[in-house]
Amino acid sequence: xxxxxxxxxVLLDPAGNILWQRVYGSAFVPDYxxxxxxxxxGNFLVIGSLRGSAWVLELNRADGHAEWxxxxxxxxxxxxxxxxxxxxxxxxxxxxxxxxxxxxxxxxWVMILNEQGRVWREFALxxxxxEDPLTAxxxxxxxxxxxxxxxxxxxxxxxLWLVKFDRRARIEWQKAYGRPxxxxxxxxxxxxxxxxxxxxDTYRFPESYEF
Numbered sequence: 001x002x003x004x005x006x007x008x009x010v011l012l013d014p015a016g017n018i019l020w021q022r023v024y025g026s027a028f029v030p031d032y033x034x035x036x037x038x039x040x041x042g043n044f045l046v047i048g049s050l051r052g053s054a055w056v057l058e059l060n061r062a063d064g065h066a067e068w069x070x071x072x073x074x075x076x077x078x079x080x081x082x083x084x085x086x087x088x089x090x091x092x093x094x095x096x097x098x099x100x101x102x103x104x105x106x107x108x109w110v111m112i113l114n115e116q117g118r119v120w121r122e123f124a125l126x127x128x129x130x131e132d133p134l135t136a137x138x139x140x141x142x143x144x145x146x147x148x149x150x151x152x153x154x155x156x157x158x159x160l161w162l163v164k165f166d167r168r169a170r171i172e173w174q175k176a177y178g179r180p181x182x183x184x185x186x187x188x189x190x191x192x193x194x195x196x197x198x199x200x201d202t203y204r205f206p207e208s209y210e211f
Contacts, residue, residue, distance in 0.1 A: 007033040007048055007055075009064055022064040024057065025050065035083050039091075040115055043067060047080035047093055054080040054095040054109070056117055070117040074099030078109060082136040086144040087167065089115060094133040094146055097124065104128035108146065112169060121169055127152025131161065134200075137189050142167030147186030147198060150176055158183040160200055178202075 006025035013019055025031030033048035033055075044059040053073035057066050072078065076098035086092040090112050097109035107126030111119055125131065129151030136146045143166045150161035159178030166172050178184040186200040 004028045005030040005032055007031055007046070009033070009036075009044070009046065009059060011061075011064065020064045022059075024066070031055070034079070034081050037083055037085060040085065040089060045083060045091060047083045049079040052077050054078045054093065054097075054111075056080060056091075056093055056113065058117070068117055072111060072119070073097065073109075077106075082133050082146065082148075084136040084138050084144060086138045087112065087142070087169070090120060091115070091117075092136050092138075092144055092146075094136050096132050100124040102126050102128075104152070105130040107131050108133045108148065108163075110146070125163060126150070130158070132185065134185055135188050137191065139164070139191055143172065144169075145189055145196070147189050147200075149183070149185035154178045155180050156182050156184060158185065160184040160186045160198070162186060162189070162196075162198065 006023050010021040011019040031050045036046040039045040043061045046057045048055045053071040057069040078095050078097045078099050080095045082094040084092045093111045095109040096106050098106045100109045101107040107124045108131050109124050112121045132149045134148040138144050145164045147162045149158045151158045154176030156178035159176040161176050163174040164172045182204050184202045186198050188199050190197040
């Protein structure tokens with residue numbers, strides 16, 4: 001409200017009619033939502049950015065009011081971009097973070113939250129260049145996987161990056177996929193009967209630009 005970008009949530013019935021809709025955020029400051037999942041208790045868990053911090057809310061399913069909301073981060077820009085239910089009763093929230101970068105540009109900032117939004121574990125992943133998290137899933141072995149892009153690892157300017165974790169939130173493996181003349185990102189991961197399917201984007205840089 002007040003002329004700024006805000007988060008919005010709308011609940012529809014099976015025919016597409018609005019059951020409720022609400023706007024969330026503050027006046028004159030850009031706040032927005034990026035992802036949502038159904039929470040363990042049947043409400044909605046929503047993530048995004050509020051005043052430059054990672055923002056997590058639980059919205060009541062009946063009318064959309066916030067049961068609780070928390071912000072996470074530091075003095076620089078931190079935006080929650082991926083969310084999943086993991087490790088039986090926890091939420092995985094992955095942000096693009098300037099605050100918690102490892103001495104370089106923005107990194108993945110991984111938080112594992114309990115059902116009330118309190119941090120159980122957090123850590124940053126990345127290198128000297130930029131990393132962007134774009135997707136996360138729980139895996140059938142009890143672990144989870146995060147995908148996105150990396151400018152620090154791999155062959156290209158930005159490569160598709162996958163990091164697989166076990167049921168104790170320890171890294172099992174990580175791989176970057178790309179070519180030197182392209183930028184690549186993972187936007188969705190699907191677990192299959194014999195592995196994983198990943199979709200995303202790829203862009204080939206032209207040999208020269210004209211201005």
